[in-house]
Amino acid sequence: MTAPIPRPSPHHRHDGDGWVECSFGGEPHRHWGRFGAAGLFLARRSPDGRVADVVLQHRALWSHHGGTWGIPGGALASGEDVVAGALRESAEEAGIVPAAVRIIGQHTVDHGLWRYTTVVAEPAGSARIEPRATDAESLEVRWVSRRSVSRLPLLPAFAVALPSLLALCDRPEVSSI
Numbered sequence: 001m002t003a004p005i006p007r008p009s010p011h012h013r014h015d016g017d018g019w020v021e022c023s024f025g026g027e028p029h030r031h032w033g034r035f036g037a038a039g040l041f042l043a044r045r046s047p048d049g050r051v052a053d054v055v056l057q058h059r060a061l062w063s064h065h066g067g068t069w070g071i072p073g074g075a076l077a078s079g080e081d082v083v084a085g086a087l088r089e090s091a092e093e094a095g096i097v098p099a100a101v102r103i104i105g106q107h108t109v110d111h112g113l114w115r116y117t118t119v120v121a122e123p124a125g126s127a128r129i130e131p132r133a134t135d136a137e138s139l140e141v142r143w144v145s146r147r148s149v150s151r152l153p154l155l156p157a158f159a160v161a162l163p164s165l166l167a168l169c170d171r172p173e174v175s176s177i
């Protein structure tokens with residue numbers, strides 16, 4: 001594995017910023033976020049109730065897996081719960097107003113010493129959300145149609161989680177809450 005490129009003086013440093021060495025699954029690797037990490041998977045539906053578009057972040061080239069597409073997110077601060085962290089990161093990176101989203105579920109990848117929680121949400125009520133890149137972590141942040149997502153080079157971990165995230169959104173009991 002190549003050494004990570006140092007992050008350019010981020011605007012929003014906190015005590016969770018840092019790498020965690022991980023041996024989950026046998027092969028040594030590392031994760032960003034001393035207290036774990038969280039991100040926001042924001043989906044909007046077509047009239048039939050299925051997910052039509054999701055908000056994706058084209059990751060800055062200097063970042064881990066730079067140039068791939070994933071979701072707004074990042075390291076949790078100490079004591080920060082996953083929902084608060086995901087909403088803070090998506091506000092910082094994508095200009096998404098926390099009050100404009102409604103949370104419908106969570107999906108967690110647990111590596112023991114480190115975990116990543118994807119907070120799954122949709123626009124609250126009739127909220128119209130126009131995400132955009134609001135800091136240096138992104139080349140671009142925008143709605144991507146469901147059928148276009150799989151044609152993009154995805155962050156590997158996001159590609160693995162994507163079917164579960166879409167299934168969570170498409171579950172009828174979730175959309176009818």
Ligand SMILES: [Zn+2]
Pocket residue numbers: 022023024029030031111114
């Ligand atoms: Zn790991």
